[in-house]
Amino acid sequence: MPHINIQCYPKHLTAAELDAFKTELTALAVKHLKATDDVVSIDYNEVPAEQWQQVWDKDIAPKRGKLLKEPDYEMYSQLKLQ
DSSP states (O other), X not given: OOEEEEEESOOOOOHHHHHHHHHHXXXXXXXXXXXXXXXXXXXXXXXXXXXXXXXXXXXXXXXXXXXXXXXSOOOOOOSOOO
16 A cells, blocks of 8 residues: 655645646556555645755655665754664
């Protein structure tokens, strides 16, 4: 049961653009993950730039080396790595 979690800077997509994005992401999950449309879920969250550090600290930095696609930028992480 694929669940896709999208976090991005605000894009101000129209309802039609968001619907097209949802449809295309769903189609990719169905095609590549051998899923059916009814089991795909998508979470879409626009995160203001001033809050992106939290996304980095929680969802990106701790998973470096394990992400399917790594970003080509660095941020100072406030997490204390143990």
